[in-house]
Amino acid sequence: MxxxxxxxxxxxxxxxxxxxxxxxxxxxxxxxxxxxxxxxxxxxxxxxxxxxxxxxxxxxxxxxxxxxxxxxxxxxxxxxxxxxxxxxxxxxxxxxxxxxxxxxxxxxxxxxxxxxxxxxxxYPLLPEVQEDQKFTIPADLLRSIIRETVFAVSTQESRPVLTGVHWLAKDGDLVCVATDSHRLARRKTTLPALPAESYSVVIPGKSLNELSKIIGDSTDDVEIVMTKQLVLFKSGDVLFYSRLLEGNYPDTSRLIPAEFKTDVIINSRALLSAIDRASLLSREERNNIVRFTSLDGNVVEISSSSPEIGKVEEEVAAESIEGEELKLSFSAKYMMDALKAIDASEVKIQFAGAMRPFILKSVHDETNLQLILPVRTY
Missing domain, CATH: 3.10.150.10 (DNA Polymerase III, subunit A, domain 2)
Structure with missing residues (x-):
């Protein structure tokens, strides 16, 4: 040669x-x-x-x-x-x-x-792929799907299937879900050319992170081929094969509350900044917990404390607060990850009760849903 x-x-x-x-x-x-x-x-x-x-x-x-x-x-x-x-x-x-x-x-x-x-x-041969289950997706949309879900996969190998993102294609919709059992990220997308036959696969989070880097700033469509053992992504002159994770992904739809007791609409950037500041005092703690309390006059209080360092309280004006009074605690990291994934100027946060999961989504777009489990501190 x-x-x-x-x-x-x-x-x-x-x-x-x-x-x-x-x-x-x-x-x-x-x-x-x-x-x-x-x-x-x-x-x-x-x-x-x-x-x-x-x-x-x-x-x-x-x-x-x-x-x-x-x-x-x-x-x-x-x-x-x-x-x-x-x-x-x-x-x-x-x-x-x-x-x-x-x-x-x-x-x-x-x-x-x-x-x-x-x-x-x-050198091992490339796997043979039957291309009967394939569809295309714009590169920027695929990047968004990965960015809005993959951060929520589990890092614990005790349940390997949770280290991946569940992709379910059915009735023209692609639903991608990641959860580590303490939080959940879901992105729904309607695609015109999904295969008629529904399929369900779990793609390792590590694979999707590497794929996102390879797609980079590409504006081309990415062709996706699904098989029972692996998935193939074709982008330009690059072929990206990933094995799929074995095992049944849990039915996460049951985790999402159907009814809510309190709705809060608030500026995403202001809330993210307040939580980031509050976490400065709790960052050394094991769980990095921040408290969220609703006050009169459409105001929420973000607070945190550490026995060794001190405490912080900050009020953030909300666009609206409807329903019951709120007082709950959550992981600052999980909340900041969710707010960054939504990437909207205003978010709606819906609470189903003191220790029930709460959800976040954009006020104007419901395709991206983030769910977080509160932490018991009261």
Missing amino acids: KFEIMRDHLMMALNDVMKAVSQKTTTPILTGIKLDLNESGLKMTGSDSDITIQTFIPTEVDGDQVIRIIEEGSIVLQAKVFHEIIRKLPTSDVEIEVREQHHTLIRSGKSEFDLLGLNSSD
Whole structure:
């Protein structure tokens, strides 16, 4: 294998592939990146067995030659070292040549590296995907769905299924839910071209975080292919495979109250800032608890205290407060995460009772719902 390539294109593709490579894998060859060169261009593949990312660099981009192919072939190179070498090469032109016994020469300017490669036939094959369950989604919408849900997944491996986001497609709606059993984030989206057959999958939160980085600021549509074992996202010249989590996701619809005793409409930024300030005194405490109390005259009081540090109280004007008087405590972190996820100027907070879950949503948009369980402190 021998070819010349523009360093910038190689580096961009490498940055994506590296997101799938782990140095902790029990399969040594997966610490490497597989390079496949043929007449159409260069494919690079990285995997940690949970996530697999493949990028493709065509020989020409917008009429400009990106790769000059001298001899086709394939090789596996140590990912971390290869990435660092390409990143630090002195010129924009790179020549890569594989010689006998997988010795791989990398030349740029007056620099020359000789890396020991591995046989590419030992690298795991990409999974076969039947593309009968597929649909497309705009990249910015997919980014929003991930941002508004993935933060609420569980970090505890004791219930692995809760470390993922549940995607349920049914009757033209895609409903994405994440919960760690103390809070819940749900995003509903109506998509015109969902498969007629309903499906339910749980995608690992880690996979969705990496996918969001790869999509970046793209404005293209992302094609999504679902199977029973994995999901494939196609974005431009990148294929992103993720395994699915096994197990039945709990029926979270029963957690969402149907009736409420108090409704509060309040400026999101003002509430977020007040909770952030109140948490300064409780941040060292184990649960970082902040209290929320409704006062006369459409005012809420945000307060917190620490026996070792002191206490803080702050009043925030609400647009409206309807219903019963309120007095409850919650995790400052959970509340701030929920307010950031909603990303609206005004939020409606609905309370079903002292120790019942309460929900937050935008005043003008009900597709994004956040739920938090209060903490007993009174």
